[in-house]
Amino acid sequence: MGINEIIMYIMMFFMLIAAVDRILSQFGGSARFLGKFGKSIEGSGGQFEEGFMAMGALGLAMVGMTALAPVLAHVLGPVIIPVYEMLGANPSMFAGTLLACDMGGFFLAKELAGGDVAAWLYSGLILGR
Incomplete structure:
Protein backbone atom coordinates (compact mmCIF):
# COMPACT_ATOMS: atom_id res chain seq x y z
CA MET A 1 0.00 0.00 0.00
CA GLY A 43 -21.52 20.78 10.46
CA SER A 44 -19.40 18.60 8.23
CA GLY A 45 -22.42 17.55 6.16
CA GLY A 46 -22.82 21.09 4.83
CA GLN A 47 -19.41 20.92 3.18
CA PHE A 48 -20.33 17.50 1.77
CA GLU A 49 -23.44 18.97 0.17
CA GLU A 50 -21.49 21.97 -1.19
CA GLY A 51 -19.14 19.57 -2.95
CA PHE A 52 -22.02 17.87 -4.72
CA MET A 53 -23.56 21.22 -5.65
CA ALA A 54 -20.26 22.32 -7.23
CA MET A 55 -20.25 19.28 -9.53
CA GLY A 56 -22.99 20.72 -11.73
CA ALA A 57 -21.11 23.91 -12.57
CA LEU A 58 -17.82 22.07 -13.06
CA GLY A 59 -19.41 19.40 -15.23
CA LEU A 60 -21.20 21.98 -17.35
CA ALA A 61 -17.95 23.84 -18.05
CA MET A 62 -16.08 20.67 -18.99
CA VAL A 63 -18.84 19.28 -21.21
CA GLY A 64 -19.24 22.68 -22.84
CA MET A 65 -15.55 22.90 -23.75
CA THR A 66 -15.55 19.34 -25.07
CA ALA A 67 -18.59 20.07 -27.23
CA LEU A 68 -17.01 23.32 -28.42
CA ALA A 69 -13.81 21.62 -29.66
CA PRO A 70 -15.10 20.81 -33.20
CA VAL A 71 -16.37 24.38 -33.55
CA LEU A 72 -12.95 25.70 -32.49
CA ALA A 73 -11.33 23.46 -35.09
CA HIS A 74 -13.64 24.82 -37.77
CA VAL A 75 -13.03 28.46 -36.78
CA LEU A 76 -9.30 28.26 -36.02
CA GLY A 77 -8.43 25.67 -38.67
CA PRO A 78 -8.03 28.08 -41.60
CA VAL A 79 -5.56 30.14 -39.55
CA ILE A 80 -3.70 27.44 -37.62
CA ILE A 81 -3.27 24.78 -40.32
CA PRO A 82 -1.28 26.93 -42.79
CA VAL A 83 0.91 28.37 -40.01
CA TYR A 84 1.78 24.98 -38.56
CA GLU A 85 2.34 23.41 -41.99
CA MET A 86 4.66 26.31 -42.87
CA LEU A 87 6.64 25.54 -39.71
CA GLY A 88 6.73 21.83 -40.58
CA ALA A 89 4.59 20.77 -37.63
CA ASN A 90 1.30 18.93 -37.54
CA PRO A 91 -1.61 21.31 -36.83
CA SER A 92 -2.91 18.99 -34.12
CA MET A 93 -0.01 20.14 -31.93
CA PHE A 94 -1.91 23.40 -31.47
CA ALA A 95 -4.61 21.65 -29.42
CA GLY A 96 -2.29 20.90 -26.51
CA THR A 97 -1.29 24.54 -26.24
CA LEU A 98 -4.90 25.71 -26.07
CA LEU A 99 -6.83 23.07 -24.11
CA ALA A 100 -6.10 20.27 -21.67
CA CYS A 101 -6.83 16.77 -22.95
CA ASP A 102 -9.87 16.37 -20.68
CA MET A 103 -11.26 19.80 -21.56
CA GLY A 104 -11.61 19.20 -25.30
CA GLY A 105 -7.96 19.15 -26.37
CA PHE A 106 -8.25 15.51 -27.43
CA PHE A 107 -11.13 16.22 -29.79
CA LEU A 108 -9.59 19.46 -31.06
CA ALA A 109 -6.40 17.55 -31.89
CA LYS A 110 -8.49 14.92 -33.70
CA GLU A 111 -10.17 17.57 -35.83
CA LEU A 112 -6.91 19.36 -36.68
CA ALA A 113 -4.79 16.23 -37.31
CA GLY A 114 -6.01 15.74 -40.85
CA GLY A 115 -5.85 11.94 -40.74
CA ASP A 116 -2.46 11.60 -39.01
CA VAL A 117 -3.51 9.31 -36.17
CA ALA A 118 -0.11 9.24 -34.46
CA ALA A 119 0.09 13.04 -34.28
CA TRP A 120 -3.52 13.26 -33.12
CA LEU A 121 -3.00 10.76 -30.29
CA TYR A 122 0.32 12.28 -29.26
CA SER A 123 -1.06 15.80 -29.13
CA GLY A 124 -4.42 14.86 -27.66
CA LEU A 125 -3.22 12.52 -24.95
CA ILE A 126 0.30 13.57 -24.02
CA LEU A 127 0.77 17.25 -24.83
CA GLY A 128 -2.58 18.36 -23.45
CA ARG A 129 -1.68 17.65 -19.84
Whole structure:
Protein backbone atom coordinates (compact mmCIF):
# COMPACT_ATOMS: atom_id res chain seq x y z
CA MET A 1 0.00 0.00 0.00
CA GLY A 2 1.56 3.26 -1.16
CA ILE A 3 1.17 6.76 0.18
CA ASN A 4 -1.44 7.51 -2.50
CA GLU A 5 -3.72 4.76 -1.24
CA ILE A 6 -3.28 5.84 2.37
CA ILE A 7 -4.26 9.40 1.50
CA MET A 8 -7.28 8.14 -0.46
CA TYR A 9 -8.44 6.03 2.50
CA ILE A 10 -8.11 9.01 4.84
CA MET A 11 -10.12 11.15 2.45
CA MET A 12 -12.79 8.45 2.10
CA PHE A 13 -13.01 8.15 5.90
CA PHE A 14 -13.72 11.85 6.33
CA MET A 15 -16.11 11.81 3.37
CA LEU A 16 -18.02 9.02 5.10
CA ILE A 17 -18.19 11.09 8.29
CA ALA A 18 -19.59 14.04 6.33
CA ALA A 19 -22.12 11.81 4.55
CA VAL A 20 -23.31 10.37 7.87
CA ASP A 21 -23.65 13.90 9.28
CA ARG A 22 -25.64 14.97 6.23
CA ILE A 23 -27.96 11.99 6.60
CA LEU A 24 -28.37 12.52 10.34
CA SER A 25 -29.08 16.23 9.87
CA GLN A 26 -32.28 15.19 8.10
CA PHE A 27 -33.41 13.50 11.32
CA GLY A 28 -32.51 16.10 13.93
CA GLY A 29 -28.75 16.30 13.69
CA SER A 30 -25.85 14.16 14.78
CA ALA A 31 -25.92 15.54 18.34
CA ARG A 32 -29.31 13.88 18.86
CA PHE A 33 -28.03 10.46 17.78
CA LEU A 34 -24.42 10.63 18.90
CA GLY A 35 -25.03 12.78 21.99
CA LYS A 36 -25.34 9.71 24.20
CA PHE A 37 -21.76 8.83 23.24
CA GLY A 38 -20.58 12.36 23.96
CA LYS A 39 -19.60 12.92 20.32
CA SER A 40 -20.93 15.13 17.55
CA ILE A 41 -19.91 15.62 13.94
CA GLU A 42 -22.31 18.50 13.40
CA GLY A 43 -21.52 20.78 10.46
CA SER A 44 -19.40 18.60 8.23
CA GLY A 45 -22.42 17.55 6.16
CA GLY A 46 -22.82 21.09 4.83
CA GLN A 47 -19.41 20.92 3.18
CA PHE A 48 -20.33 17.50 1.77
CA GLU A 49 -23.44 18.97 0.17
CA GLU A 50 -21.49 21.97 -1.19
CA GLY A 51 -19.14 19.57 -2.95
CA PHE A 52 -22.02 17.87 -4.72
CA MET A 53 -23.56 21.22 -5.65
CA ALA A 54 -20.26 22.32 -7.23
CA MET A 55 -20.25 19.28 -9.53
CA GLY A 56 -22.99 20.72 -11.73
CA ALA A 57 -21.11 23.91 -12.57
CA LEU A 58 -17.82 22.07 -13.06
CA GLY A 59 -19.41 19.40 -15.23
CA LEU A 60 -21.20 21.98 -17.35
CA ALA A 61 -17.95 23.84 -18.05
CA MET A 62 -16.08 20.67 -18.99
CA VAL A 63 -18.84 19.28 -21.21
CA GLY A 64 -19.24 22.68 -22.84
CA MET A 65 -15.55 22.90 -23.75
CA THR A 66 -15.55 19.34 -25.07
CA ALA A 67 -18.59 20.07 -27.23
CA LEU A 68 -17.01 23.32 -28.42
CA ALA A 69 -13.81 21.62 -29.66
CA PRO A 70 -15.10 20.81 -33.20
CA VAL A 71 -16.37 24.38 -33.55
CA LEU A 72 -12.95 25.70 -32.49
CA ALA A 73 -11.33 23.46 -35.09
CA HIS A 74 -13.64 24.82 -37.77
CA VAL A 75 -13.03 28.46 -36.78
CA LEU A 76 -9.30 28.26 -36.02
CA GLY A 77 -8.43 25.67 -38.67
CA PRO A 78 -8.03 28.08 -41.60
CA VAL A 79 -5.56 30.14 -39.55
CA ILE A 80 -3.70 27.44 -37.62
CA ILE A 81 -3.27 24.78 -40.32
CA PRO A 82 -1.28 26.93 -42.79
CA VAL A 83 0.91 28.37 -40.01
CA TYR A 84 1.78 24.98 -38.56
CA GLU A 85 2.34 23.41 -41.99
CA MET A 86 4.66 26.31 -42.87
CA LEU A 87 6.64 25.54 -39.71
CA GLY A 88 6.73 21.83 -40.58
CA ALA A 89 4.59 20.77 -37.63
CA ASN A 90 1.30 18.93 -37.54
CA PRO A 91 -1.61 21.31 -36.83
CA SER A 92 -2.91 18.99 -34.12
CA MET A 93 -0.01 20.14 -31.93
CA PHE A 94 -1.91 23.40 -31.47
CA ALA A 95 -4.61 21.65 -29.42
CA GLY A 96 -2.29 20.90 -26.51
CA THR A 97 -1.29 24.54 -26.24
CA LEU A 98 -4.90 25.71 -26.07
CA LEU A 99 -6.83 23.07 -24.11
CA ALA A 100 -6.10 20.27 -21.67
CA CYS A 101 -6.83 16.77 -22.95
CA ASP A 102 -9.87 16.37 -20.68
CA MET A 103 -11.26 19.80 -21.56
CA GLY A 104 -11.61 19.20 -25.30
CA GLY A 105 -7.96 19.15 -26.37
CA PHE A 106 -8.25 15.51 -27.43
CA PHE A 107 -11.13 16.22 -29.79
CA LEU A 108 -9.59 19.46 -31.06
CA ALA A 109 -6.40 17.55 -31.89
CA LYS A 110 -8.49 14.92 -33.70
CA GLU A 111 -10.17 17.57 -35.83
CA LEU A 112 -6.91 19.36 -36.68
CA ALA A 113 -4.79 16.23 -37.31
CA GLY A 114 -6.01 15.74 -40.85
CA GLY A 115 -5.85 11.94 -40.74
CA ASP A 116 -2.46 11.60 -39.01
CA VAL A 117 -3.51 9.31 -36.17
CA ALA A 118 -0.11 9.24 -34.46
CA ALA A 119 0.09 13.04 -34.28
CA TRP A 120 -3.52 13.26 -33.12
CA LEU A 121 -3.00 10.76 -30.29
CA TYR A 122 0.32 12.28 -29.26
CA SER A 123 -1.06 15.80 -29.13
CA GLY A 124 -4.42 14.86 -27.66
CA LEU A 125 -3.22 12.52 -24.95
CA ILE A 126 0.30 13.57 -24.02
CA LEU A 127 0.77 17.25 -24.83
CA GLY A 128 -2.58 18.36 -23.45
CA ARG A 129 -1.68 17.65 -19.84
